[in-house]
Amino acid sequence: MKDTQKFKRHVRVCMGIFITLFAVLIVYLGYSVLMYGEKWFATPYNPRLHSAAESIIAGSIYDRNGNRMVWTEDGSRQYAGNADTRRALSHVLGDAYGKSVGAETIFAKYLYGMDKDILERIKDIGTGQDKNGNDISLTIDSELCEYIYDQMGGKKGSVVLLNYKTGEILASVSLPAFDPQTVGKDTPEDTSLVDRATMGRYPPGSVMKIMTAAAAVEEGIDIKYTCTGEDIIEGQKVTCAGGTAHGELTLESAFTKSCNTYFANLAVKIGGQRLLQEASKFGFNKEWNFSDINLYRSNFEVSEEEGDVAWAGIGQYNDLITPMHAAMIAGAIANDGVMMEPKLLKSVDFNGYTQFNYTPAKAGQVTDAATARTIKKYMMEVVKSGTGTSAAVKGTTMYGKTGTAEFVEDGEVKNHSWFVGFIEDSAHPYAIAVIFEGAGYGSRYAAPMAGKVMARAIR
């Protein structure tokens, strides 16, 4: 080596690289722990939660109306009500054994007092309060959940009802359910530990037409089309429910009658990439990172094939959605295109002193307000004169969209029965999503259920 000046310059370059690398280390450490720490902590895998349960008296969980749902008695968790009440709330509450994900794990840091920092802990040791966790209140209406559970009559599926102005989840029921009181000893029924509302990913079927229609309205596309009950798009046959020929259609009438062939052609006209863009705005393919619920990602894909785009536009192909997300979409249409972040935690209390209150937060603008109002008008028509008449609620106007999503199970084609909708009522700004697994037409099973639940919710 001859040139020491050059050598020194290269050493300095390396020093710059090292400093950058370590700066990245610091930033990433701070960012990831502060951003995702709560998620990492509140998993059923975390042995700290089980060990805390042995030494700390976990706080109680109340519903929005002050009904106590869970408390600690003689060192074990007690759940209110009879087996049906407990099952109705099982997925919202979770269990104390780490078998499922619910409030018991997601809010464990409050319940076990782990949200306190080291200074507060030292203070608590001084005052002898270190053995008590905090009480929390959820946004849930436990009586409404129980009503929904009863009405579902043991059929597999899920119902979600939320306030679309604030994002508060009033009801979230998933069947089959488990009994949190006995889940530690029982072998729970197959898949009953899975919260279908947040983790169940179903093909959306015609519910997807809300998004496809929004893209069309945004783009100003309104094709004239005559439906004959079936159509062939690039070799793939698209049929309407029951082979019904809907005749001459516009966007509005096609939406009201939920015409598949019309929307398949519309989707192709809008184009795969534009649909994908719209779906992203509506929250598809997004890794949600909500503080209160563990919401699985919804899926939307298109391919180069027009046939695939057509199917994707009517909620089949590889489209998947969770019932919670479906309710959020309905709520966003009601709320001038603004999607709110779903909230489950209402407040945290310690010794009668409120330490935390929820604040509504936006999850995104799915479409512009004008488009949202147009879609809203279509959704009103669906319940007034279209496929969703059975969802009508006495005394208020219900808006909605039915869905019948095909899936194949054991080589047999079955249908998920979907309904999403909302009411416009300043005292009760509620959006709802209902799904019954493999039940059949959306108009026949999910829609009447949605009507009943909504009527009960505004009672």
Added chain:
Amino acid sequence: MTIKRKGATSILFLQLLFILPAFGLLSLRDGKFDIMTLVAGGVLVFYNLFQYNMMKVSFKHIDRFVLLAAQFLWSLGLVVLYRLDPELALKQFVCLLIGTLAMIVMMVLIRRSRDFGRLNWVFMGLTLLLLASTLVLGRTTGGAKNWIDLGFISVQPSEFAKILFIVVSAYFLTTRDKLVSFIPYMFFTAVCVMLLVVEKDLGAALLISGTFLIMFYAATGRTWLTLLGVGILGGGAFASYKLFSHVRTRVEVWQDPWSVYQDGGYQIVQGLMALASGGLLGVGLGRGMPEVIPVRSSDYIFAVIGEEFGIIIGIFVIIFYLVFIVRGILIALDARSTYDALLVFGCTAMLSLQSFIIIGGVIKLIPLTGITMPFVSYGGSSILASMIQLGIIEGVAVKNGKADEAALEMMGGEMR
């Protein structure tokens, strides 16, 4: 000069302010007062003060910041080890004493560094011998065959081979100029890395190849050739991804440890939960749950630190490494001979790469590769190797100081 000393003294003071309360807390664990713990803390404080002053007196020109940064790191390591298991801390402390001796020996040896070149071929042979020895005598831990059990003690030969590798590299890179003349050196590097890959010690393989590239770039300034080397390293990494199932598992685990929690993701997930449980300020010393974290005393010690002391101290640890690295590089820039400069630069580069690889792995910034955290992790070979590297850096710092002094005297000045 005076300002520098004040800074060093206050770091020393801060360090004591950390060690004493930590052992105080540990002595009150389990509800009863344990005097032995306080004594252990006292011994560590005494040792650090004694070592600092002894070094300051015996070697007038040592770099205080490098020494103090290392002292902070091993003190933190000893606190955590004592909390996990006092016996581990005791063993580690004994290794630290031996390491201090090794450091001093190295500082003395480095005075004659210009003679190292004569032994170059011996060093090369020794490096390969050390690396190959585990193939014959080694035992397998954690998927890698990198330990030799000598009955009373287990050693990890790759820890020492990597220092010899720096010495060999410095010699080749300062004495050769033409690309052709580097061929034996490159061949040597390739054989070292391949031996490590065969032993499945991917951490050390990554460390050696990374250090090679950094040193090669700094010495020759051949950017394109270095980038080609990075490309080859990337290709090698990709090939091992395709060839070895355990490498594939690691990458999958890195992408989403939660989904493969049951098979392979467990360690990373436990580490992340520990960090999350600690949050900003930590749950407090002795109040965490490190017993659920695999390899908590060595590779995963950073997760334990994060849980009990919070990310704030985690960030301090990273900053102390940074102080160590920047000071190390300044010493390299100040060195009178390029050989010494490259020696110090190599040691600094290797230590920084090593701490980056393991901390980055624990916090899931990069895929996890099993490697110890310099000065902090439990492990005799590891601490000994780190101390030898510290000795090289300090030895050159002392040489630099002496040269400065001589130059000042020539000009008729006086070193204050």
